[in-house]
Amino acid sequence: MSILAVSDAVLAPWIGWVLLIVLGLLWVFLGILWGRKAKNLEGYMFAGRNVGLALGSATAMATWVTSNTTMLAPQFALQLGIWGMLAYSTASFGLFLFAPMAKRIRDLMPKGYSSGDFIRLRYGKLAWVCYLGITLFYSITWLISMGMAGGILLNVIAGVPYEFGMTAILLVCVLYTLFGGLYAVIGTDFIQSAIILVGLVVVGVVVVQNVEFGVIYSDLRTEQPALLKILLPAAIIALFNNMLFGIGEVFNNNVWWSRAFAFRKEIVGRAFALGGLFWLPIPIAAGFIALAAGSLGLNVVSPDMVGPLVISNLLGVTGSVLVFIIIFCSLASSIDSLLAATSDLVTEDIYRKGFRPNASQGELRFANKGIVIAIGALCWLICLPRIGDLATVLFFAGPLVGSLIWPIAAGLFWKQTNPRWVIAAMVAGSVLGLVAYFNIGWYSGALVAAAVSMVLTAVGIWVFPKDFDWNVLNESPPKES
């Protein structure tokens, strides 16, 4: 069995830099171009609240395709087999289930600004503080995992030092988000998602042409039969955990809420459902590549780099260029969304509600830009020391967001949801989810958090019901000038 290392297929650093500069300039140029459409705060933060089905479904899908999808799905397949790929695919359920919620959000909050507004108006200030703590932690963790992935990618594929690659990717995303707001984010997401999908199909077809299904299957059966087992307990728990983690991630985060506010009312539900449907096959298409590693005789030193390793090995320089472009697009499509949505959340919930309740739209737009830069800088500082592997960073937030699923869903649909029990559900779900995460395993954290949170939210609805006036959610927007 021949043993190949990553260095056999890496790009020359100058190719990496050229790709980085070309893609970076393209996104910044498009950011400036589309940003000119944003004439006011509504335009900058919500792309005029009039986004159509094509761009809506593409941005939902592209945002959900992160570097973790293209790099962690192969790692899941390598470690948990077929169940691992299926487990990752269940994250699309978050988008499916958010579809009816997004429609409800659009109906209840036609001029809404952030997910934090909903929690504050629905459950009060204490719940709002708990929510902001969790969702900001999650958003920053997500950003860090992608900033780190970007640095690692450039380092492994093109030999660019980690610090330079990570800085470059963050800088490009900060720049075009800053210039173009949500117009730039959604417009670039469409192009990025098309590139990712076409790239994955090309890579998948090349893998299948080089190594037949039968060969991959029989090699796995001989070398790692556990990966083909129907009853693989850890993988089955991971499936449910991942599904709940995905649902929690989508329900809690302002990335999705800001899109619910931005999409046209008539298409908002369909856009999320289609986004989920487009996303569903991606972890399998990206993940199965890892299962070919054994048949190709590759020595996988770092499991989170198995996808790029296989592709680079099969396609040489062309493959490395393709991997570079796919992962760069995956990173940019999520980093831009997170920067925009998190800065919206901080602008609305901390700057406006906390310090400047009478701020004009012009002032808020200026503050929003400053916050985009501040979040980018914070993420850069945390990414710099390169701590932890990708899975650890990502899944640490699982129990926290899992505890928010029921409070958010129940708050949108059940008039009797009790705010005090919702706070108990968030806190107890997070704490017990983290206990499970550390004592049982990462694959159980979101599961435990969601279960605990569901029981407490349900007790609040059925044993201690408290009526709510839905009209409270329809808050007036900030003044024009």
Added chain:
Amino acid sequence: MFSPAFFAILIAAALIGTGLAVTIMILMLRRDRKNKTLW
């Protein structure tokens, strides 16, 4: 143990599904542009 047929069908379906997704996206974009409902 998952069967070889299941394995092959799963992968093929994922690749076809991914290809279909990008095709539908582009067709929807053309329709929205034509109907002026892009933004």
